Amino acid sequence: MSDEVQPGFVRVRLDLSYDGTDFHGWAKQAGGKRTVQGEIEDALRTVTRSRDTTYELTVAGRTDAGVHARGQVAHVDLPRELWAEHREKLLKRLAGRLSRDVRIWSAVEAPAGFDARFSAIWRRYAYRVTDAPGGVDPLLRGHVLWHDWPLDVAAMNEAAKALLGEHDFAAYCKKREGATTIRTLQELSLVRGDDGIVTATVRADAFCHNMVRSLIGALLFVGDGHRPVEWPGKVLAAGVRDSAVHVVRPHGLTLEEVGYPADDQLAARNLAARNRRTLPGAAAVEGCVTCD
Known part of the structure; x- marks a missing residue:
């Protein structure tokens, strides 16, 4: 997925929390394991009636299995017409669809240049x-x-x-x-x-x-x-x-x-945040932002 917001799309910032006890971490995995990303993407597809289209989330910190989050941030790029249609009732509909161990508290149009992962300081x-x-x-x-x-x-x-x-x-x-x-x-x-x-x-x-x-x-x-x-x-x-x-x-x-x-x-x-990061006197290594 491109890092740039494509024409006709709007970037939406999501603020969320979850109890990681029963999740196999944030990131989607093969084999049908339950993950936070997979659950939210499934719920988003259902409440927006997007059928077979999955709008992928980018997250600030990819937490491991069993790790919790109180102040997690993610973004998703949605077609502008879809966002306009669902934005007013999106949070309530997601609350009705998501399991009780994950909640989305805010869904707002992100300012220009925002990337949940790479914009974080x-x-x-x-x-x-x-x-x-x-x-x-x-x-x-x-x-x-x-x-x-x-x-x-x-x-x-x-x-x-x-x-x-x-x-x-x-x-x-x-x-x-x-x-x-x-x-x-x-x-x-x-x-x-x-x-x-x-x-x-x-x-x-x-x-x-x-x-x-x-x-x-x-x-x-x-x-x-x-x-x-x-x-x-x-x-x-x-x-x-x-x-x-x-x-x-x-x-x-x-x-x-x-x-x-x-x-x-x-x-x-x-x-x-995407630049190569080095210590003085060390060879350059490609930057990476991953989390516990």
Whole structure:
């Protein structure tokens, strides 16, 4: 599908949420597995009476199986006449068609230059974990990880400092052929709430595959005393996958928000995000925007 809006079409921005428990991730897959993209596209085809025509969605962050989203963003290009006919009742009709574990909150015509994926300047995730001796509140079990060792949040925050900034995160990413692992980690901080749940906020321009859950896995080893504060930074500097870094389970992870620049900067950001990304002295590698 072309990145440009074709003549006679309008680009529609969708803001949505979903509980990832029963989805095999965002992206459509062969074999009939249930995915968020597939479910929304099916619903959109039905409510717009488009029969055999599927209007494909482009998403800001392609979440993995079991990962949730509160502030996901996608776009879809629809024929202008179709949009004009259905726009007023689209949200209500989609709510009646979609399963209860996925909701679309907003469907509006996007400003010029908008691309849900490439116009984004950051994605913000939250990972939630509890070290309560009794385990996880049953009502939160689908969204909070239980770690059965006491966690030192101050030590975890200290370790996180070495991971901030632009780095090659190869040591914390599942390698994909032709994709760069260079990212700018803008925030990595942890706070223990009054309920005892530790929430890690992780924000970056983009994330490579399994990056968030690998970072959390490393910090948990620091928090429970199995590794020193310096260890996550040393793993990063080594630049290779370390078997001691565990990819934590997906259910504790939620995509909370996606950030975009001002409307007049959308097109420029769209173009810049596609450029080759390198670290000083490194060979150029084609850019890639994928998420946990």
